[in-house]
């Protein structure tokens with residue numbers, strides 16, 4: 001089946017702490033996926049459709065040896081997804097589960113829902129800061145009833161902070177400062193340098209800074225579904241290494257239809273033992289994300305009811321988002337022609 005989602009690429013499938021010795025279903029690029037861990041602790045992801053009559057395996061059972069049983073007619077699968085028997089007959093049915101390439105690192109489980117032969121772990125961005133002892137972070141996942149592309153464009157165009165997040169991370173300086181955009185193959189980067197600006201409330205509170213400040217935003221989109229933002233804030237005139245550093249990771253994973261898993265992690269490299277600060281930042285992150293979710297869901301309705309596509313108007317600050325849109329379209333076209341990624 002042709003999907004409107006790029007499948008030959010890494011997506012964040014789950015946080016490591018979400019997956020244990022129980023069966024967890026998550027739709028990924030319109031594919032039902034069942035995640036679980038084997039007795040040796042390794043994580044497995046198989047298509048959540050029994051090869052017998054398509055009953056969801058995630059409604060079945062996992063035993064202590066790591067054998068997965070479908071709870072409709074009792075097919076049993078070993079840790080490699082090969083059918084090892086069924087109660088009804090002595091000879092075992094020829095059947096195996098589709099298993100997806102996975103990489104578990106830095107507390108995240110990355111899944112490649114496309115052609116397994118193309119899965120290349122070197123395409124994953126550096127996420128070592130998620131487990132680096134010099135950093136602390138919070139993470140989670142938020143459901144989004146809007147198409148993946150809207151979230152990609154939201155993150156590639158942070159000028160929206162001025163209008164959508166005025167009580168936390170946005171102020172007039174964001175929209176007033178142009179971005180530099182870089183394109184490297186499919187990857188899109190942008191950077192914005194705001195010098196001598198008023199500190200938005202989130203940075204005042206979480207860095208103890210008073211205005212004026214310098215603020216840097218450097219975003220990297222690793223299509224199809226990974227976005228990393230490097231944030232630096234410092235008192236004006238202070239060199240950046242002396243400032244406050246934060247990083248935000250977004251795993252933008254298409255779910256089913258026009259729904260998306262919005263995975264997030266927010267990290268900082270200062271006051272890492274300050275739990276009140278961690279709690280404050282986590283609350284703020286979720287509040288900001290809720291503002292985005294509300295906006296994207298409102299936008300989704302407008303795209304869904306305008307399938308003919310009335311013309312859009314664009315401005316300079318859309319450049320990174322338009323590059324991201326183009327990168328996804330190119331990847332999808334390549335995939336549908338059956339070509340390997342460039």
Ligand code: FES
Nearest residue numbers: 050052053070073
């Ligand atoms: S549907 Fe799974 S055993 Fe029949």
Ligand SMILES: [Fe+2]
Nearest residue numbers: 160164288292
């Ligand atoms: Fe936002």
